[in-house]
Amino acid sequence: MLQQVNGHSSSSHDQSRVSLREDLQEFLSGAAPLHQLDDLTKVNPVTLETVLRCLQARYMVDTFYTNAGCTLVALNPFKPVPGLYSPELMREYHASSQPQKLKPHIFTVGEQTYRNVKSLIEPVNQSIVVSGESGAGKTWTSRCLMKFYAVVATSPTSWENHKMAERIEQRILNSNPVMEAFGNACTLRNNNSSRFGKFIQLQLNRAQQMTGAAVQTYLLEKTRVACQASSERNFHIFYQICKGASEEERVQWHLPKGSIFSWLPNPERTLEEDCFEVTREAMLHLSIDTPTQNNIFKVRRRAMLLIGRGARQPLS
Secondary structure: OOOEEOOEEHHHHHHHHHHHHHHHHHHHOOOOOHHHOOEHHHOOOOOHHHHHHHHHHHHHOOOOEEEEOOEEEEOOOOOOOOOOOOHHHHHHHHHOOOHHHOOOOHHHHHHHHHHHHHHOOOOOOOOOOOOOOOOOOHHHHHHHHHHHHHHHOOOOOOHHHHHHHHHHHHHHHHHHHHHHHHHEEOOOOOOOEEOOEEEEEEEEOOOOOEEEEEEEEEOOOHHHHOOOOOOOOOEHHHHHHHHHOOHHHHHHOOOOOOEEOOOOOOOOOOOHHHOHHHHHHHHHHOOOOHHHHHHHHHHHHHHHHHHOOOOOEEOO
């Protein structure tokens, strides 16, 4: 007598597993190379192994974008890729009659969204969700989309409109070093990990030309200020202040050299993000003048002293 499991015999269950394994081997050894599959809906059977093998094959030939139906899957190349985000490529996707038939790219998503706005009599807001794990490249993808709209959402006959779009784009990009300084930290998985969410709104007029932008942040991990996991760091701004403050500012902010604080774990690590001058320069571009900056840094300094009170020790 065959044993019944949830209404099915164990024999039929084993046969299904064998059949799935055979389908899997047939797909992986098929005539069509895996790197040519530009849409994961073409993967059959759809299993974790087949999807990852397909993405791996495309990654090995420097193909970092793959469709998954209406979703775009992006892989971080962790290296510069010449021409992958060039203005010429932006214009190619923008000028194409059917951009969805070109190779999968973030510009395809950007162009389709832009056309959705243009095609509607009464414009409806369009949203692009950029999601992924720490280090996946969400910030970079957002920058690429902003650059794309700065190129396509301008009047080719209006130099003034083009310069306005450039100014808007630059102000948005200048906001990144500031938000990253005050909202990013070094974690076990990523040296520049965002500890907050970000919503960027690009505003277009009736002629679909960029006229403004707004940035909102949310869900800031405030507890990191007072408590950090082992081998992780606090927000970048604390390290920037301690490493980049002038001698006069050190005296003013009571930050003598050769001191350590409980709120500043792993200060020996030096990261690219520890550049105080980059943050200050970006704040100036955002019309945050030097006196206002000093007041902001004083607040941060007070937080440091309150959190680290009684924990300050000279370095041996």
